Amino acid sequence: MPFVGLHVIPHVPIESPTPWPDACAAELAQENCESHPSIRQRSLAIAQDIATAAPDVIVMIVPHGLAMEDAWGVYCNSFAEGYPAFKTAGPWETPEFKVRVEIDQTAAREVLAAFNVNNVPCQAVTFRGMVMDWAGATLGHSEAIPIHFIRQKYTKAKYVFVSVPGPEKRMRNSPQFLPELRRVGQALHAALTSTNKSSHLSQQRVSVVISCDLAHTHPIRPESRVYKAGRVRAPYGEDADASKAFDELCGMWAKTLKGNCLDAAAHIQEEARSCGYPGLVVADEMLKKHRGKIGARVEAENALRTGNFWYDVWVYCGVMTLSVTWS
Numbered sequence: 001m002p003f004v005g006l007h008v009i010p011h012v013p014i015e016s017p018t019p020w021p022d023a024c025a026a027e028l029a030q031e032n033c034e035s036h037p038s039i040r041q042r043s044l045a046i047a048q049d050i051a052t053a054a055p056d057v058i059v060m061i062v063p064h065g066l067a068m069e070d071a072w073g074v075y076c077n078s079f080a081e082g083y084p085a086f087k088t089a090g091p092w093e094t095p096e097f098k099v100r101v102e103i104d105q106t107a108a109r110e111v112l113a114a115f116n117v118n119n120v121p122c123q124a125v126t127f128r129g130m131v132m133d134w135a136g137a138t139l140g141h142s143e144a145i146p147i148h149f150i151r152q153k154y155t156k157a158k159y160v161f162v163s164v165p166g167p168e169k170r171m172r173n174s175p176q177f178l179p180e181l182r183r184v185g186q187a188l189h190a191a192l193t194s195t196n197k198s199s200h201l202s203q204q205r206v207s208v209v210i211s212c213d214l215a216h217t218h219p220i221r222p223e224s225r226v227y228k229a230g231r232v233r234a235p236y237g238e239d240a241d242a243s244k245a246f247d248e249l250c251g252m253w254a255k256t257l258k259g260n261c262l263d264a265a266a267h268i269q270e271e272a273r274s275c276g277y278p279g280l281v282v283a284d285e286m287l288k289k290h291r292g293k294i295g296a297r298v299e300a301e302n303a304l305r306t307g308n309f310w311y312d313v314w315v316y317c318g319v320m321t322l323s324v325t326w327s
């Protein structure tokens with residue numbers, strides 16, 4: 001069975017660079033350090049789950065990649081590289097965290113073909129137009145931070161990067177976006193579980209990783225170091241009720257894998273402003289299809305299990321980890 005696990009990893013700027021460009025950022029760095037143990041520990045636990053599943057390919061759904069207005073992008077360079085920092089030059093430059101991974105180009109093309117079959121608007125993306133191996137796809141924090149953790153436990157996989165459409169489409173009108181998100185999940189599941197012997201993916205062990213932060217509109221706590229340093233409002237606006245309700249619905253989904261929790265969350269996504277939400281819906285659809293495919297036997301044997309669900313609020317942003325594996 002080539003589809004061997006599904007995992008959610010956050011991409012908040014932990015283990016971020018020093019020196020910091022201003023006093024408030026320095027306080028943010030300190031706050032990062034204080035929340036390091038839990039976020040790092042949980043992300044590394046997920047990385048260990050991935051190492052145990054030993055995938056040949058990791059398909060990563062990323063919300064801050066090269067985002068097209070309407071289409072899903074699949075990177076088709078032979079490799080990808082970049083930094084977990086938000087900036088790659090100047091005082092935030094972090095060469096020590098540079099990551100570089102190989103892209104499975106054949107798998108990427110099969111994902112694109114599956115998207116086309118399922119009526120998902122998509123584009124092959126080749127950074128710098130290079131057909132040779134001189135230049136790779138550029139990675140940012142939503143790819144490089146999860147990889148930064150994964151590679152501490154496991155370095156054998158090649159990657160496929162699937163970039164979510166841009167903020168206009170994914171942040172607004174989420175209820176209308178839901179059918180497309182579910183078609184993406186169906187397409188990915190079909191590609192990963194193909195029984196066609198000529199399919200490359202059918203011969204690979206594949207893990208799916210959702211790079212995901214939850215609501216970005218949690219109020220900054222007055223006791224926070226960032227607040228005391230002068231950043232009293234969350235940068236994307238604050239909505240205490242929506243952010244809390246949204247994250248609770250995502251948490252409910254993580255514990256039960258009941259998709260209607262995510263359907264309900266769609267109605268407050270615009271207020272909660274979660275970059276990772278589309279990936280969670282894709283994940284839900286994949287798991288629904290997978291349970292359907294392997295069916296009652298697995299349900300009966302209780303072989304499908306969720307583990308490692310963990311939730312916290314980092315400064316103004318909800319973060320979660322989740323592992324779903326089966327045997």
Ligand SMILES: [Zn+2]
Nearest residue numbers: 063064213275
């Ligand atoms: Zn994000």
